[in-house]
């Protein structure tokens with residue numbers, strides 16, 4: 300017989316209690332592992348997405364808050380506009396390959412009696428700046444065709460060929476974008492010129508995305524533009540990525556602290572459960588001392604019991620988190636301010652091992668006091684019971 | 685083998701001091717079978733725990749095989765318990781979730797005396813055979829009778845091949861037939877050369893040991909007095925089924 304079998308046997312003696320304690324640990328590890336996995340996926344997804352939009356920097360109106368500027372790419376309605384003339388000046392600058400105007404706003408949809416989120420862009424730039432899209436139907440020219448985000452199409456029951464009125468003009472749905480899982484799903488995309496016309500804002504833009512011909516000269520190009528073109532502010536994709544990460548950060552910190560608190564609470568549960576077990580087994584511990592167990596032996600038995608319990612809970616938590624990844628991801632998307640498209644939670648064995656190791660450390664800390672207490676039980680009094 | 689000189693043990697119960705042992709002199713030779721008797725509270729268990737190195741005396745000296753126990757650190761006492769001493773208790777103290785086999789092997793876990801799986805197995809099986817529980821090796825304590833549980837406890841006390849067995853009222857929870865079995869078992873160990881020290885309230889069994897040590901108020905009463913004491917059934921609790929006729933029968937045999 301080995302020490303570990305003795306510990307295992309002890310846990311099995313109170314199946315329900317051990318199980319409940321284990322569920323507590325498993326639940327908190329599920330939360331922790333899910334959040335960490337999601338964060339990993341979040342960072343990777345963000346980098347991917349920005350790499351896919353073949354844009355190097357965004358030009359936004361001067362004075363536009365940085366965070367809002369970062370959200371422009373994903374549809375934020377800003378109070379200020381830049382002028383098409385500015386866009387033309389940037390187009391003329393050296394080493395600029397592509398300048399893609401964007402106008403994002405809300406437009407009244409009279410038929411449905413609400414405001415639609417409308418994203419005006421150069422339709423011919425779509426394959427380049429929205430490389431991740433899978434469009435069903437076709438991308439319209441710069442006339443009266445629309446692209447619909449998956450959610451808009453599904454919500455309104457719209458199909459290719461259906462018509463929508465905005466202001467004086469009537470548009471036809473040319474294509475529907477496959478579900479991206481990001482904010483892109485919630486927009487109606489129309490040619491930027493048409494949107495400007497509806498708004499009676501000829502030349503007004505929310506932002507412009509810029510692709511340079513020589514990315515290695517990115518810094519010099521942006522410096523030149525900032526110096527020569529008045530009224531604009533340049534946000535590079537790295538800055539965009541950083542501020543999106545910052546936006547997500549508070550949610551991350553909050554959720555991580557909740558997970559850690561949950562783990563600490565379940566550690567207290569473990570400690571309580573083991574203390575109860577010791578209290579009930581006082582006589583048995585006294586007997587073991589009499590038949591040759593040292594204090595260290597008793598300490599070891601109780602500590603192994605705790606570690607066994609927490610390790611099992613940790614592994615269950617990882618399994619639960621992996622099996623329930625879809626549900627958890629759906630929930631997190633609800634609460635996070637911005638989530639890149641694509642699946643966020645991927646199983647990472649190193650991360651899983653790290654979580655289990657962390658749980659073990661917490662388990663050992665929780666088991667330390669009960670083990671010490673058990674090893675201090677006076678055998679004589681314990682035997683007398 | 686074991687010498688006690690003027691051993692005292694005091695307990696504090698609140699403000700009051702209890703003199704559980706008030707100066708005990710006792711010498712136990714190798715291969716002796718001693719029964720300890722005396723009224724409840726006379727210090728029998730206290731004495732047994734001190735002899736078994738589970739407890740330290742308040743005063744006096746104790747030597748085991750010439751070594752003064754009072755000077756030894758706790759770790760040395762643990763080693764002594766593992767190597768030389770076996771314990772049997774009134775309440776059996778078996779671990780409920782473990783089989784008979786595993787309960788018996790428990791002390792091997794602590795003594796690190798195991799010699800490989802096969803050899804341990806043979807040793808434990810032969811002990812199970814010795815206590816007559818061959819067909820119960822895989823049973824759990826809750827499937828055993830009180831007598832069977834105590835036989836398991838005796839086998840457990842034997843697994844480290846000790847020199848002396850301390851038994852505190854080993855038959856206290858058993859009926860006459862089972863008490864007899866346990867006593868015979870101890871007797872057979874005695875004939876194999878082990879020393880046995882047994883606390884008992886059963887005068888019948890006490891009288892069959894090689895020597896009777898009688899305690900009263902924490903002191904050993906002189907041997908003849910001990911005999912008289914037994915003869916009169918004096919001081920023994922009434923619930924212990926004392927029949928004067930029994931005592932007489934045994935004392936005269």
Ligand SMILES: Nc1ncnc2c1ncn2[C@@H]1O[C@H](COP(=O)(O)OP(=O)(O)OP(=O)(O)O)[C@@H](O)[C@H]1O
Nearest residue numbers: 695696697702704723724725726727728729730731
């Ligand atoms: N931990 C303790 N604290 C205080 N007093 C104690 C303690 N243990 C024993 N005593 C006292 O010491 C005395 C001797 O107790 P002990 O258990 O040795 O008696 P005993 O002869 O074994 O009695 P019994 O036949 O009832 O088992 C008693 O008066 C008892 O109340």
Ligand SMILES: [Mg+2]
Nearest residue numbers: 728729730852
């Ligand atoms: Mg007693």
